[in-house]
Amino acid sequence: MKNDPAPNPTLDAMLAAQRIAFAPVMFQVARVMRNRGVLRALQRAGKGGRTAAEVAQDTGLSAYAAKTLLEASLSFGLVELPGGNGDRREGQGGRGAREGEERYAITRVGLVVENDRMTRINMDFIHDVCYEGMRFLDEAIEGGKPAGLRVFGDWPTVYEALPELPPKVRESWFAFDHLYSDSAFPKALPIVFERRPKTLLDIGGNTGRWAIQCCTHDPDVRVTILDLPGQLEDARVNVEQHGLLGRVMGTPIDFLDHGQAFPTGFDAIWMSQFLVCFSEADITQILRRARAAMGEETELWILDTFWDRQENEVAVHCLHGSSLYFTCLANGNSRMYSAADIKRCIEEAGLTVDAEIDHLGLAHTLLRCRRRDVPAGKRA
Numbered sequence: 001m002k003n004d005p006a007p008n009p010t011l012d013a014m015l016a017a018q019r020i021a022f023a024p025v026m027f028q029v030a031r032v033m034r035n036r037g038v039l040r041a042l043q044r045a046g047k048g049g050r051t052a053a054e055v056a057q058d059t060g061l062s063a064y065a066a067k068t069l070l071e072a073s074l075s076f077g078l079v080e081l082p083g084g085n086g087d088r089r090e091g092q093g094g095r096g097a098r099e100g101e102e103r104y105a106i107t108r109v110g111l112v113v114e115n116d117r118m119t120r121i122n123m124d125f126i127h128d129v130c131y132e133g134m135r136f137l138d139e140a141i142e143g144g145k146p147a148g149l150r151v152f153g154d155w156p157t158v159y160e161a162l163p164e165l166p167p168k169v170r171e172s173w174f175a176f177d178h179l180y181s182d183s184a185f186p187k188a189l190p191i192v193f194e195r196r197p198k199t200l201l202d203i204g205g206n207t208g209r210w211a212i213q214c215c216t217h218d219p220d221v222r223v224t225i226l227d228l229p230g231q232l233e234d235a236r237v238n239v240e241q242h243g244l245l246g247r248v249m250g251t252p253i254d255f256l257d258h259g260q261a262f263p264t265g266f267d268a269i270w271m272s273q274f275l276v277c278f279s280e281a282d283i284t285q286i287l288r289r290a291r292a293a294m295g296e297e298t299e300l301w302i303l304d305t306f307w308d309r310q311e312n313e314v315a316v317h318c319l320h321g322s323s324l325y326f327t328c329l330a331n332g333n334s335r336m337y338s339a340a341d342i343k344r345c346i347e348e349a350g351l352t353v354d355a356e357i358d359h360l361g362l363a364h365t366l367l368r369c370r371r372r373d374v375p376a377g378k379r380a
């Protein structure tokens with residue numbers, strides 16, 4: 001029996017650093033292995049695995065391509081050599097395998113890359129929306145502008161660009177946005193509708209997904225969406241398809257024009273995955289405008305993903321990874337915030353948080369806010 005090698009923290013750190021150095025290569029290899037059916041073929045083969053020649057046959061890849069991808073994937077953790085001891089320098093590759101005919105089996109990580117929906121959507125978002133633009137991160141942090149957005153065209157933020165982005169980019173953007181919001185909306189609905197609001201203002205309502213769900217959940221509610229004109233047009237089409245044009249209205253607005261007041265008279269105001277789109281200074285201003293539109297009874301609901309409220313490292317990693325999309329592609333000045341940062345903005349805007357619910361959906365927290373000047377006893 002071989003002894004395990006002595007721990008070597010320097011070597012471990014060197015390996016972790018090389019994973020960073022080669023991360024874009026590793027990412028593209030994983031994506032191609034997924035998209036070209038290599039991972040699928042290996043999953044079908046099970047523990048026994050497939051040779052590179054067999055994978056080439058399964059997928060239509062050249063023998064060179066199959067072997068290159070599989071060999072690199074040994075180091076990237078997507079495949080392993082079954083029957084060996086994990087040390088590929090010893091020339092194993094399935095007991096009895098002839099040199100050059102090693103069998104490759106999919107690892108647990110490979111199975112996640114192939115099958116996990118969140119991983120697939122995150123990878124598509126990074127490839128289609130972020131990958132090319134991230135080269136301009138340096139410039140983005142220098143100027144506080146989304147310098148990477150130029151790979152798609154000339155807009156001040158991604159939100160003006162959204163209606164005009166190429167179809168595949170839009171598809172990956174919406175899949176990413178909806179993956180997270182869809183996981184939380186059904187859990188949030190009964191909480192927001194506990195007091196049966198008759199009117200709801202959906203701030204940054206995007207394609208109307210939440211507005212439509214509100215109307216399906218409660219036949220009496222009417223929803224007004226505030227958003228940019230391009231998004232309101234998408235929302236109008238969706239709302240019409242659901243036969244809800246009479247109950248969902250859209251009002252165009254630029255939230256960065258702090259002179260524009262919000263409409264008043266709503267029982268509830270809703271902001272989902274919205275404050276992440278703005279700098280802390282703008283968030284405070286937007287919340288002040290929301291406060292000015294609130295009556296004594298109005299409840300302001302904030303649904304967002306805060307990295308300091310997560311239950312596991314996977315969620316924290318996803319949020320920190322997504323944060324730089326805001327810097328480089330979206331607006332140049334926002335990020336995935338901590339709850340502590342957002343709660344400070346809420347207080348500065350003259351509001352107070354009177355209820356907080358963590359772990360809704362994949363990673364969300366729901367905050368209920370009131371005007372601070374209205375004593376709790378005065379509310380119904």
Ligand SMILES: C[S@@+](CC[C@H](N)C(=O)[O-])C[C@H]1O[C@@H](n2cnc3c(N)ncnc32)[C@H](O)[C@@H]1O
Nearest residue numbers: 159181204206227228253254255256272273277
């Ligand atoms: C990340 S999306 C969130 C969409 C939706 N609320 C959800 O939970 O899925 C942010 C929304 O805010 C809107 N938005 C961002 N900046 C804006 C601005 N300056 N003026 C108007 N709308 C803006 C975007 O158009 C987009 O619809």
